[in-house]
Amino acid sequence: METTSKDKKTQDKNVQKKVTQKDLNKVFWRTLQMEFSWNYERQMNLGFAYAMIPVLKKLYGDNKKKMSKALKRHLGFFNTTPFIVTFITGIVSAMEEQNANDEDFDESSIDTIKASLMGPLAGIGDSFFWGTLRLLATGIGTALAIKGNILGPILFLLVFNIPTIILRWLCNNWGYKLGAGFLQKIQANGMMESLTFGAAILGLMVIGAMTASMVSITIPLKFGTGAETIKIQTILNQIMPGLLPLGAFGIIYWLLNKGAKPLVIIAGIAVISILGAWVGIF
Amino acid sequence: MQALLLGIIAFVAQLDYATGDSMISRPIVTGVAVGLVMGNLHAGIIMGATLELAFIGMFSVGASIPPEVITGGILGVAFAISSNAATSAALILALPIATLALILKNLYLGIFIPYLSNKAGKYADDGDADGVQRMHYIAGFGLALLLALVVAGSFLVGSHAVKLLLDMIPAFVQHGLTVATGIIPALGFAMLAQVIMTKSVVPYFFLGFALCAYLKIPLTGIAIFGAILAVIMVQIMHSKKNNAEKVVTTDDGGVDNGDDF
Numbered sequence: 001m002e003t004t005s006k007d008k009k010t011q012d013k014n015v016q017k018k019v020t021q022k023d024l025n026k027v028f029w030r031t032l033q034m035e036f037s038w039n040y041e042r043q044m045n046l047g048f049a050y051a052m053i054p055v056l057k058k059l060y061g062d063n064k065k066k067m068s069k070a071l072k073r074h075l076g077f078f079n080t081t082p083f084i085v086t087f088i089t090g091i092v093s094a095m096e097e098q099n100a101n102d103e104d105f106d107e108s109s110i111d112t113i114k115a116s117l118m119g120p121l122a123g124i125g126d127s128f129f130w131g132t133l134r135l136l137a138t139g140i141g142t143a144l145a146i147k148g149n150i151l152g153p154i155l156f157l158l159v160f161n162i163p164t165i166i167l168r169w170l171c172n173n174w175g176y177k178l179g180a181g182f183l184q185k186i187q188a189n190g191m192m193e194s195l196t197f198g199a200a201i202l203g204l205m206v207i208g209a210m211t212a213s214m215v216s217i218t219i220p221l222k223f224g225t226g227a228e229t230i231k232i233q234t235i236l237n238q239i240m241p242g243l244l245p246l247g248a249f250g251i252i253y254w255l256l257n258k259g260a261k262p263l264v265i266i267a268g269i270a271v272i273s274i275l276g277a278w279v280g281i282f
Numbered sequence: 283m284q285a286l287l288l289g290i291i292a293f294v295a296q297l298d299y300a301t302g303d304s305m306i307s308r309p310i311v312t313g314v315a316v317g318l319v320m321g322n323l324h325a326g327i328i329m330g331a332t333l334e335l336a337f338i339g340m341f342s343v344g345a346s347i348p349p350e351v352i353t354g355g356i357l358g359v360a361f362a363i364s365s366n367a368a369t370s371a372a373l374i375l376a377l378p379i380a381t382l383a384l385i386l387k388n389l390y391l392g393i394f395i396p397y398l399s400n401k402a403g404k405y406a407d408d409g410d411a412d413g414v415q416r417m418h419y420i421a422g423f424g425l426a427l428l429l430a431l432v433v434a435g436s437f438l439v440g441s442h443a444v445k446l447l448l449d450m451i452p453a454f455v456q457h458g459l460t461v462a463t464g465i466i467p468a469l470g471f472a473m474l475a476q477v478i479m480t481k482s483v484v485p486y487f488f489l490g491f492a493l494c495a496y497l498k499i500p501l502t503g504i505a506i507f508g509a510i511l512a513v514i515m516v517q518i519m520h521s522k523k524n525n526a527e528k529v530v531t532t533d534d535g536g537v538d539n540g541d542d543f
Contacts, residue, residue, distance in 0.1 A: 032302035036422035039395030040388075046399050050418040053411045064409040071406035071414055075399065082303050131478045134305070138338055139501040141310055145331035148324045152331060153314050160305050168302065197519060198512035200483045205508035207471050207478075208490025209501055214335055215471070216464035242495035248465055253472040262339065262469060263349075266377060269465050274458030282461045 017059050017100040019093050019176070026054035027089050028172045034082040043079040048089075055093045059100035070096065073110060080118035081125025083164040088117050090175020124196055132203040134160060139210050146214075215245035221281055287319045288360055289434030295352045296426035309333035309355035309376070316356050320363040329359045329372040336373055336466045337380075339473025350387050354380025356433050357440075365445035370460040375444065383432060390428060395421045486511075 030051040037046035052074050060067035080088065092110060099105040141156025223230045236243050255265055276282040291312055298307035305311065310330045317326015337351050358376025362369070398417045405413025451459075475487065490508065493499050499507070 033300045033418070033422065035299040035303060037395055037398070037418045038299070038391065039399060039421070040392040041396035042399060046395070046402055046414070046418045046421060049402070049406075049414050053415055057411055060409075067409035067411065068407055071409065071411060072403065075403055075406055075414070127478055131474060135338075135474060136505050137305070138310070138334060139505070142331040142334050143501050145310055145313075145327050145334075148328050150314065150323070150327060152327065153310050156308075156310050157305060161302075164302065194516045194520065197483070198516045200478045200480065201486045201512040201515055202505065202508040203478045204475065204483055204486040205490030205493075205511070206501065206505055207475050208487040208492075209494035209499070209504040211468060211471050212491045212494035213501065215468040217461070240495070242491065245468060246491060246495075248468040249472055249475075252469050253475060256472055256476055262473065263377075263381065265469050266466060269469070270374075270459065270462045273462035273465065274455050277454045277458035277461060282458070 019055055019097045023054050023058050024172055024176055027051055028086055031086050031089055034085050042077040045075050045078050048078045049074040051089055055096055059096055080122040081129055083129050083168055084121055084125050084171050086168050086172035087175040088114060090172050094176050127196055128199045132199045133163060135203055135206050139206050211245055211249045212242040215248060217244040217248060219281055284319055285434045285437040288356055288437050289430040291315045292352050292356055292433040293426045293430040296429050300422055307352050309337060309351060312355045313359050316359040320360055322363050325363050326359055329362055329369050332369050332463060333358060333372060333376050335470060338470030349380035350383035351380055352429050353383035353432055357436055360437055361441060361444045364441045365448050367448050370463040371448055373463050374459055390425055
């Protein structure tokens with residue numbers, strides 16, 4: 001069935017349309033702008049259409065009707081983690097190629113694939129890139145930068161961007177080669193779950209360490225004079241170093257779970273700190 | 283002149299989103315550039331890092347748009363350096379600026395780009411790929427330009443007024459705000475933790491905390507231990523699940539047979 005329609009097609013136009021590595025490379029560079037035109041209505045729609053244009057031009061450059069349909073298709077709602085969006089553009093490139101060569105191809109399947117991939121990819125991507133990797137980069141970068149070391153910002157950029165660029169590049173080719181079946185496969189054997197679980201462990205350990213090292217609260221309050229001075233902070237440190245930062249983290253986490261708005265919490269912190277400074281606790 | 287350069291920094295920072303979310307819009311990066319422009323690189327780096335920690339929980343996941351860190355980060359550091367103020371001043375200035383600028387940005391993202399996107403739809407009707415492409419560029423560069431104008435304009439108008447304002451703040455309030463600067467990162471960490479936290483991974487937060495608080499292991503070290511532990515735990519989870527699956531499949535077979543017949 002498929003062979004016959006393909007044969008017919010070959011007879012019609014005499015030549016199969018093909019997406020080359022060069023076209024895929026162009027799409028790769030364009031995906032760097034995926035969030036450049038982000039908007040509230042359809043989110044990454046313009047960015048996605050923009051990224052697909054080299055492939056669409058190659059496939060539908062001589063067919064205005066199909067070009068129009070393809071452009072409109074990719075201007076629909078789209079949103080996922082930008083660093084691995086190349087996985088979807090790769091798959092979609094493969095599908096568009098099939099569509100250009102096969103009159104019987106079901107065009108709506110392209111929309112279906114986009115819609116069903118963006119969720120899971122965002123699920124794992126958001127937690128890994130925004131949660132774990134960015135946190136790692138920020139942790140390493142700020143630890144140096146807070147002391148005024150220029151290496152901090154540089155390391156921040158390198159730690160974040162080198163892995164994302166490499167992954168973006170790999171996903172670009174994987175997506176095209178493996179086609180649409182791949183993601184279902186790794187979801188079925190639990191790889192997705194493992195990645196999320198592993199990323200969460202790493203991410204939380206770093207958050208814990210940053211809470212201990214980058215949140216600073218000390219209480220210089222003392223009682224008594226001379227040799228009998230009791231420093232509150234010394235006692236607290238004996239109970240547990242970093243007790244106050246941990247307490248602050250716990251209270252704020254609890255407030256967030258109760259639905260408190262971040263800006264309200266910031267205002268609260270400022271008010272408490274100023275009152276504390278006025279009374280002389282801090 | 284400084285206002286113009288700060289505007290250019292804002293423009294380039296917004297190109298973050300044209301360079302693969304490369305993070306060049308973050309305060310830790312813009313702080314360096316602002317420090318150079320304002321003639322105090324050292325302060326720029328430190329203030330940038332402080333703002334970065336304060337803004338750490340604020341990044342766009344899915345459809346949520348955080349306070350506008352570009353204007354907040356650049357103007358906060360610039361005003362603080364220009365009025366010889368402490369690091370905490372950068373933070374108290376950055377937050378309201380970022381919140382105000384977000385309103386403007388929301389209008390742009392909520393009204394202007396959707397308008398361009400509809401126009402792109404019309405080009406698509408005609409199969410005009412270049413027209414669609416043009417709309418994308420206008421949307422992106424337009425926002426960069428808008429932020430650049432906001433930063434340059436605010437700096438021209440505001441730097442004198444901001445200095446007067448900062449001078450008026452009494453000492454205990456300034457000290458209190460310095461204290462707040464130390465606490466606010468906890469908010470960012472808590473917001474991040476909320477995204478990742480599930481019951482099964484709670485202990486790892488405390489493990490990271492304790493390793494750092496008691497053993498004073500630096501962050502890179504914690505990250506390495508964390509990565510190794512993550513691999514080990516995933517392996518353990520896998521072997522557990524594989525064993526469980528073996529049991530479940532035999533059980534299922536039995537039950538199914540019973541139901542069918």
